[in-house]
Amino acid sequence: xxxxxxxxxxxxxxxxxxxxxxxxxxxxxxxxxxxxxxxxxxxxxxxxxxxxxxxxxxxxxxxxxxxxxxxxxxxxxxxxxxxxxxxxxxxxxxxxxxxxxxxxxxxxxxxxxxxxxxxxxxxxxxxxxxxxxxxxxxxxxxxxxxxxxxxxxxxxxxxxxxxxxxxxxxxxxxxxxxxxxxxxxxxxxxxxxxxxxxxxxxxxxxxxxxxxxxxxxxxxxxxxxxxxxxxxxxxxxxxxxxxxxxxxxxxxxxxxxxxxxxxxxxxxxxxxxxxxxxxxxxxxxxxxxxxxxxxxxxxxxxxxxxxxxxxxxxxxxxxxxxxxxxxxxxxxxxxxxxxxxxxxxxxxxxxxxxxxxxxxxxxxxxxxxxxxxxxxxxxxxxxxxxxxxxxxxxxxxxxxxxxxxxxxxxxxxxxxxxxxxxxxxxxxxxxxxxxxxxxxxxxxxxxxxxxxxxxxxxxxxxxxxxxxxxxxxxxxxxxxxxxxxxxxxxxxxxxxxxxxx
Numbered sequence: 256x257x258x259x260x261x262x263x264x265x266x267x268x269x270x271x272x273x274x275x276x277x278x279x280x281x282x283x284x285x286x287x288x289x290x291x292x293x294x295x296x297x298x299x300x301x302x303x304x305x306x307x308x309x310x311x312x313x314x315x316x317x318x319x320x321x322x323x324x325x326x327x328x329x330x331x332x333x334x335x336x337x338x339x340x341x342x343x344x345x346x347x348x349x350x351x352x353x354x355x356x357x358x359x360x361x362x363x364x365x366x367x368x369x370x371x372x373x374x375x376x377x378x379x380x381x382x383x384x385x386x387x388x389x390x391x392x393x394x395x396x397x398x399x400x401x402x403x404x405x406x407x408x409x410x411x412x413x414x415x416x417x418x419x420x421x422x423x424x425x426x427x428x429x430x431x432x433x434x435x436x437x438x439x440x441x442x443x444x445x446x447x448x449x450x451x452x453x454x455x456x457x458x459x460x461x462x463x464x465x466x467x468x469x470x471x472x473x474x475x476x477x478x479x480x481x482x483x484x485x486x487x488x489x490x491x492x493x494x495x496x497x498x499x500x501x502x503x504x505x506x507x508x509x510x511x512x513x514x515x516x517x518x519x520x521x522x523x524x525x526x527x528x529x530x531x532x533x534x535x536x537x538x539x540x541x542x543x544x545x546x547x548x549x550x551x552x553x554x555x556x557x558x559x560x561x562x563x564x565x566x567x568x569x570x571x572x573x574x575x576x577x578x579x580x581x582x583x584x585x586x587x588x589x590x591x592x593x594x595x596x597x598x599x600x601x602x603x604x605x606x607x608x609x610x611x612x613x614x615x616x617x618x619x620x621x622x623x624x625x626x627x628x629x630x631x632x633x634x635x636x637x638x639x640x641x642x643x644x645x646x647x648x649x650x651x652x653x654x655x656x657x658x659x660x661x662x663x664x665x666x667x668x669x670x671x672x673x674x675x676x677x678x679x680x681x682x683x684x685x686x687x688x689x690x691x692x693x694x695x696x697x698x699x700x701x702x703x704x705x706x707x708x709x710x711x712x713x714x715x716x717x718x719x720x721x722x723x724x725x726x727x728x729x730x731x732x733x734x735x736x737x738x739x740x741x742x743x744x745x746x747x748x749x750x751x752x753x754x755x756x
């Protein structure tokens with residue numbers, strides 16, 4: 256050792272330091288044990304008191320109810336019993352007549368939104384149970400006399416006593432929807448073997464076509480606007496038939512591209528050849544490759560029907576030729592035709608779509624960067640949405656037949672972030688277990704007491720798939736700002752829609 260001036264110092268005696276250090280060590284250890292005993296005992300008493308407060312006996316906890324703060328809402332006035340906020344006829348005058356845009360979604364601003372409970376109609380009764388409800392419903396539940404008076408001669412519906420009866424007639428099938436669909440199946444054998452599973456009916460009336468197809472294993476989305484037929488969709492839902500408010504006007508329908516196996520129009524009064532065929536282009540977008548478009552009514556069979564359409568045979572012939580030309584330009588081919596029904600099939604051949612890239616072709620191939628599945632307040636485009644070639648099992652003939660397709664992970668699951676065959680299987684097994692628990696809480700699930708179901712936030716449709724053998728149907732809703740999983744739902748043979756809650 257050295258002093259601070261650098262000179263060497265003497266080495267201290269080691270034995271002289273041992274005793275004081277030992278004494279200091281013993282004193283510190285004893286003092287630390289003493290303090291530890293005090294503080295640990297205090298902490299133990301504190302923790303014990305907190306546990307006693309937090310933990311109740313099983314008997315005590317089971318008897319105390321869950322505390323929820325109640326919120327009450329007033330009942331709306333009776334004039335709001337048919338209120339549909341985003342398709343309110345009282346607001347139509349604010350919007351344009353061009354292409355019936357006033358019938359599209361126009362949601363009220365925040366200061367006009369109602370915070371009250373919509374009342375049922377006077378004399379409302381619990382709905383008639385499925386499947387009896389397909390053929391009859393309580394008049395007081397859907398008290399619409401106008402449609403009854405206007406369409407009774409076409410067998411849409413008939414009022415008898417306290418009920419509406421649905422004979423299954425329609426403008427183009429006054430003899431009954433059953434015979435009409437029988438003829439359709441003769442023209443489209445794929446409706447019989449599970450190839451065709453999902454369908455959309457544009458201008459559905461009271462949804463008799465969709466109701467008949469349920470027994471044939473085909474799940475139909477019946478689509479109609481809120482128009483002077485009062486509430487066609489309300490009739491459909493009261494009957495227990497899948498339906499949604501909507502119209503092909505200036506915005507895309509809220510469905511992904513390449514979704515439906517079949518589309519149907521029975522004198523739905525949509526001007527297919529006007530505005531450059533833009534309505535047909537939307538049908539083409541939502542129809543999967545190999546899917547069928549069925550048209551009955553003008554101008555099909557114009558040679559024999561033109562006299563009843565308040566027109567001339569020349570005009571109807573011209574309309575039919577325009578329609579055929581437009582469909583051919585969009586890669587549709589006439590598949591079959593008989594009497595009042597004509598069937599076209601969307602091509603699965605990429606060679607046809609490649610020809611749309613030529614500069615002088617109309618309609619052209621869509622290349623404006625708009626996502627094919629973008630369908631929430633997305634304007635219609637005058638162009639053809641071409642199916643994605645990378646999906647080899649997107650076409651109707653490439654999918655497994657129903658019901659096998661319900662449990663097969665579709666190709667398009669790979670487009671979802673984190674999507675895979677394993678996540679698909681895991682979601683399915685998870686929902687099978689959850690459904691067992693749901694049925695314990697709500698035993699009515701799986702009985703005739705519950706028919707119309709909405710999954711407000713679906714992923715792959717696992718909830719609907721788990722209830723596929725129950726007497727109900729599910730509207731699968733995918734948020735417009737969430738991962739786009741709705742194509743997977745449709746590829747499984749289920750139905751749904753985009754929505755922004």
